Amino acid sequence: EVQLLESGGDLVQPGGSLRPSCAASGFTFSSYTMTWVRQAPGKGLEWVSAISGSGGSTYYADSVKGRFTISRDNSKNTLYLQMNSLRAEDTAIYFCAKVSRGYSYADFDHWGQGTLVTVSS
Amino acid sequence: SYVLTQAPSVSVAPGQTARITCGGNNIGSKRVHWYQQKPGQAPVLVVYDDSDRPSGIPERFSGSNSGYTATLTISRVEAGDGADYYCQVWDGNSDHWVFGGGTKLTVL
Numbered sequence: 001e002v003q004l005l006e007s008g009g010d011l012v013q014p015g016g017s018l019r020p021s022c023a024a025s026g027f028t029f030s031s032y033t034m035t036w037v038r039q040a041p042g043k044g045l046e047w048v049s050a051i052s053g054s055g056g057s058t059y060y061a062d063s064v065k066g067r068f069t070i071s072r073d074n075s076k077n078t079l080y081l082q083m084n085s086l087r088a089e090d091t092a093i094y095f096c097a098k099v100s101r102g103y104s105y106a107d108f109d110h111w112g113q114g115t116l117v118t119v120s121s
Numbered sequence: 122s123y124v125l126t127q128a129p130s131v132s133v134a135p136g137q138t139a140r141i142t143c144g145g146n147n148i149g150s151k152r153v154h155w156y157q158q159k160p161g162q163a164p165v166l167v168v169y170d171d172s173d174r175p176s177g178i179p180e181r182f183s184g185s186n187s188g189y190t191a192t193l194t195i196s197r198v199e200a201g202d203g204a205d206y207y208c209q210v211w212d213g214n215s216d217h218w219v220f221g222g223g224t225k226l227t228v229l
Contacts, residue, residue: 035218037164037220044205044207044220044221044222044223045156045158045164045207045209045220045223046220047209047217047218047219047220050218059216059217061217062122062217095163095164100166100169104211104213104216105151105152105210105211105213106169106211107154107166107169107170107209108154108156108164108166108209109166109169109175111163111164111165112163113162113163114163
């Protein structure tokens with residue numbers, strides 16, 4: 001059974017940093033692109049970032065490019081999102097999700113339960 | 122960047138058919154995926170590649186995509202189908218995944 005478990009969300013001041021992680025199990029982690037999606041309170045889903053199975057390719061939404069860095073440790077089956085220069089508008093639940101197939105247009109077939117990041121002074 | 126447009130809300134009586142649309146420029150040329158999200162829960166994939174269903178999703182959920190509109194159809198709506206529904210595509214021009222704004226389905 002595929003399981004994705006996020007952790008590392010916290011309350012952080014504007015301008016601060018945070019690195020949530022996502023522990024994966026139940027599938028061959030290194031074979032799949034992984035992604036982060038966030039949801040601000042009362043708002044819709046927003047795709048944030050993605051990383052290929054090898055880690056060689058990364059993708060970012062314009063809203064986080066230059067501030068966030070996605071990475072993965074395939075030996076630990078873990079996905080990370082380094083978040084720097086945090087702003088109030090980054091406040092959201094951050095979900096990690098698995099991309100179902102090896103195509104960019106593929107769906108996100110499994111999701112974690114999310115970790116809450118709050119940016120506030 | 123590519124934009125997906127969804128109506129904020131749709132209401133339907135139990136047993137009726139709900140149709141949730143997702144508009145986008147030439148969306149018929151893209152593969153559309155649909156997610157269901159209930160309050161306090163993670164999204165769940167209900168339709169992928171326009172019209173395919175993951176295992177465990179009832180046949181009442183179906184999808185179509187043509188021209189400028191993709192549609193998620195829920196037949197014989199049940200109270201438990203009440204949720205937010207999001208469409209999603211990959212935009213190859215920007216190398217971004219894109220979500221629609223979401224539609225809240227209310228079962229009357």
